[in-house]
Amino acid sequence: MCESNIMNREDLIQKWLDHNLNPQELEAFKQLDDYDDLTRLDKHLKGFKADTMSTDNALDDVWNTINSTQQKKRKLLPVLSKVAAILVICFGIYFYITTLDTEMNTLVSQQKSVTLPDASEVKLNAMSTITFNESRWDNNRTVNLDGEAFFKVAKGQKFDVKTNIGTVTVLGTQFNVKHRENFFEVTCYEGQVKVDTNLKQHTLLPGDSFLIIDGNYIATEKENLSSPSWLNHNSSFKSIPFKEVISEFERQYDVTVSYDQRDANQKFTGSFTHNDIEIALKSITLPLQLKYSKTDHIISLKRE
């Protein structure tokens, strides 16, 4: 009996704690010795109630906080992206400018001297263009050439001259590269020059020439010159098709030459000066027994 009473008492208190007393149980609970004690405790415990808060006001606060932080983010984002865009553009321009190739070119009847970053010298003949990259020069001595140029290369790493027909590689020497339409000639004056084309690879010693015309390799004899003749305002040829001679003539005098196409592939040996057009014309016409007539910038050559 006593046992079950105790069980009952604990049970009742548990149910009271859980707000789960039915009316009969409540009556039984009220009969407990410690009923007064428990209700007194309960009454006083209510005094520890947490601060009351208004859920609606608190929710408004939360929305305000959320909106203000989002606005900050929204405002910040476009500014940041603008800054980023400007930086990217600036960097891009800087990068573009510093890696941009330097280009040098000459007009008709013009010659030009160019000094490369490592003090190598390049002399450009008329109607020629070279491009090279100044910022990467230390690692990469490469010059792109379209036309004719004489190179005096300072000693150092390998030095490449690139043309559409082939690449000329040297370590430090003097050589001439002539690259015109369907015409590619390399002449070595000092040191060693390696020529690499699709057609043929060849190493030139001083006096050697390498010649490709219309896609054919042409063997040439040794020449004993210290520099190309054009540097002395003179163009000289040795068994070169007449059409190449005329092209060179046109480049040096800014004229248009018309001639009989039957003469185009005649071999020509000789030279002409760059200083006097009358003498020059005689130099190229007499050996082939041609006559010339001249009006302004047009010259026509006829067979006698």
Add this chain to the structure above:
Amino acid sequence: MSKPLKDHICEEQLFSSIFKKYSKDLHDFLYYKFGSQLNPQDKMQEAFVKLWENCSKIPQDKAKSFLFTTANNLMLNEFAHQKVVLRHRQTKPKHSTNINPEFLLQEKEYKAKLEKAISNLTEAQRVAFLMNRVEGKRFKEIAELLDISTKAVEKRIYGALKKLRKDIDEL
């Protein structure tokens, strides 16, 4: 199968309803656990702001745990294990008929003992007990909020009651 819950709570209406459902319980939980010094309402609101910021990552059924964990962590960041003292408010209207100096003195003494006794409860006991006694929550509701079993809640609350009564008698 219950209806599939929405994947996330980035919808203003859904968010507001979650707020209305849990804000008070969360606030009370923080209050009873950490006291009023660390501003439970601020921490509660901060937890909801964090819930919104992460709304796309949190499924609806995880929102409650996220809120309680986040708010609890926010509190712990500030809380340097001071002893939590919950103040008894003088909210009871004085019964004019009962003004009897001896009775008032007794009441005052009792309140002081109660404060002391509550501060001697363990944190887990205090939180569960006050949510039960003061906020009138049933064991099952508390168990859901705290992610513990009903049996554990029962144990904590009954243990708290026994300890309180013993302490008050001894003091």
